[in-house]
Amino acid sequence: MELAAELVGVTKRFGPVLANDGVDLAVARGEVHAVVGENGAGKSTLMSVLYGLHRPDSGHVLRAGQRIRLRSPADAIRHGLGMVHQRFRLFPDLTVAENVVIGAEPVTAGRLDRAAAHRAVTDLSDRYGLRADPSARVGTLPVGVRQRVEILRALHRRAEVLILDEPTAVLTPGEADRLFEVLRTVAATGVAILLVTHKLTEVLAASDRVTVLRQGRVTGRFTTAGTDADELVHAMIGRSLTPPAPRRLARPDGAPALGVQDLTVRDGDDVPRLTAVSFAVRPGEIVGIAGVAGSGQRELIDAVTGLRPPGESGRILLDGLPVRQGRDPRVAYVPEDRHGRATAPELSLAEDLLMGAQHRLARGRFGLPSAAVRARARDLSERFAISAASVDIPISALSGGNAQKAVLARELTRESRVIVVEEPSQGVDVGVRERVHALLIEARDRGTAVLLQSSELAELRELADRILVLFEGRLVAEFTPDATEARLGQAMTGVLP
Ligand SMILES: Nc1ncnc2c1ncn2[C@@H]1O[C@H](COP(=O)(O)OP(=O)(O)O)[C@@H](O)[C@H]1O
Ligand SMILES: [Mg+2]
Incomplete structure (x- = not known):
């Protein structure tokens, strides 16, 4: 297993809140690695550390085995890390192609080469099954398509580690299934994918391995094929769900309320x-x-x-x-x-x-x-x-x-x-x-x-x-x-x- 990125002993506090507490997480090339936990477990904080948005209080990041310094997302991008945020960071007045190539534009004689930008988007779209019209204005597109644009942008920058923070929160169930297919295709090219979610059905449907966080700490690491919902729930909330008590019947009483x-x-x-x-x-x-x-x-x-x-x-x-x-x-x-x-x-x-x-x-x-x-x-x-x-x-x-x-x-x-x-x-x-x-x-x-x-x-x-x-x-x-x-x-x- 060739590791694409590792978080080593990451601790991050926000005032009194210990958001991440000595977290180790390794993601391999070509895998979809789910990061799960309840709200507030520290998932977004950990991903922000990996993407250079937060500096950890202690701990560090390795990329392809080498320790790297991340002072900003620009550093992260330079090291081949890409992130699809919960709130998209796109320019609504620009086209899909312009948004995808921004920061890494094909330039001919000092000017943006529009034809090349279009071609780049079409190529990526075809390759990964991420359909988006290169000339559409992003502001007019539904959220599912905007999310594809964010993914295309990361791929265009040749991200080798792709982080998606709760990507299905804005999608319908059908769109979510399509996204998982895309992630599979992307992973198959050797990209390491970190899929943050709190939905177990998504973990089981879309990932190869799982890391569970609870209150800022890792409480479980599993291969998806070797685990099940019960085990994951236990790691997430520290206990099993109480089996549904034998149904107590209602005793409705009196005139309608x-x-x-x-x-x-x-x-x-x-x-x-x-x-x-x-x-x-x-x-x-x-x-x-x-x-x-x-x-x-x-x-x-x-x-x-x-x-x-x-x-x-x-x-x-x-x-x-x-x-x-x-x-x-x-x-x-x-x-x-x-x-x-x-x-x-x-x-x-x-x-x-x-x-x-x-x-x-x-x-x-x-x-x-x-x-x-x-x-x-x-x-x-x-x-x-x-x-x-x-x-x-x-x-x-x-x-x-x-x-x-x-x-x-x-x-x-x-x-x-x-x-x-x-x-x-x-x-x-x-x-x-x-x-x-x-x-x-x-x-x-x-x-x-x-x-x-x-x-x-x-x-x-x-x-x-x-x-x-x-x-x-x-x-x-x-x-x-x-x-x-x-x-x-x-x-x-x-x-x-
Ligand atoms: N920028 C911030 N300032 C203060 N507290 C924060 C900040 N970001 C996250 N937290 C706190 O850190 C903890 C972990 O949050 P977060 O990483 O967003 O969890 P998750 O993504 O798993 O829901 C929570 O208690 C949250 O309130
Ligand atoms: Mg979060």
Whole structure:
């Protein structure tokens, strides 16, 4: 095995945070090497050290066996290292070809040789199956294609070590599979690939070897063929996932907390998005909503949370009373778009966690004592395992998983009658997912009515007590959670049971 690059004893601190703690990692020519770990495990920091973006406090980097000094990404590029960032670093006004060759332009008589640039892109595209129109302006391209441009740029600079930090976060599942094929092709030419991810399915599908990080340290090294999801999870979170407890059945009790009656919603073009949808959720049960994307889930949830009026004939009732328009405080809501709808970016974590609960801490006319607000935030952070350097950091600085836990902490502690949750484990890792599921079951068992929308059938079957299927805006079927995914899938595509 010929080593392309090695990180040796890398330690990196950010103030009190030990992001990398004596990490050794070696990547060989021609392999796809996955680097996995939960959010905050230190993956991005380690890759930034390798790419010259961070200087380690101790430790060093070897390239093809030689110790190298990396003071900047320019040094890294000179040593044959390339990186595809989570946030792309492309020039939107330039073409694909210009972006690919930038910094290493073919020059003829002192000027950029456009024809040569185009040819270079076409050659690389063909060779690696990375399709991109060389003359398209990058700013007009979808993210999947922009990512290809970043990869093409690294290949054009003849990167021999290619680092990709969570590359599939911006891709659809189909695009992710295509990317993995490309990585295979690139690796087959001898390039060493470091694939950073927190998704185990990707590790198992796309890598040759795996290094696992937890809290800044290496907790496992495996060959992919010789490991499995259980072993990787154990290394990632320090324990196995608790096997799903024998399902405790819901004991729904009493009159519906949420009633949806004859809901019909039309869009701006008068096309029906929901047609005569009626159902009820009782206290103490989780009702799941399944459907292919765009089947009316968005409109349904907007109506239930009071974010849109219930249409011409419909009614949304909370404990028998119409939902209030705007945002009804009796409904807790965990939206899919955690950093958009869910949180106010200008607030600190402590302030965000307070929203909707001000009355409980209000003290007379002097408003909110900030010590109490912060103490409450620290308490919630602990209970919900939110890892943040401090409760005073802006909510927008939290990672996806931690932002999700913060929104759940805020919404689940509102003691509302009804909780509406969209995609509870999208973008979070396995440990967080398990925790979020437990919290939802707890809320259910306290007598909350839960409406759960998820695009993951496995999640619906694990959590929901009943699953309703939306197809083209109509409720077409209701299942118990033991229904097979095949049956659910048929109902979701309009093949009725
Ligand atoms: N620039 C930075 N300043 C302060 N803390 C940071 C910085 N970058 C990362 N951290 C902290 O270092 C730890 C590891 O972060 P990171 O390497 O981004 O993890 P991962 O990529 O595995 O999610 C986290 O606790 C994170 O908050
Ligand atoms: Mg990261």
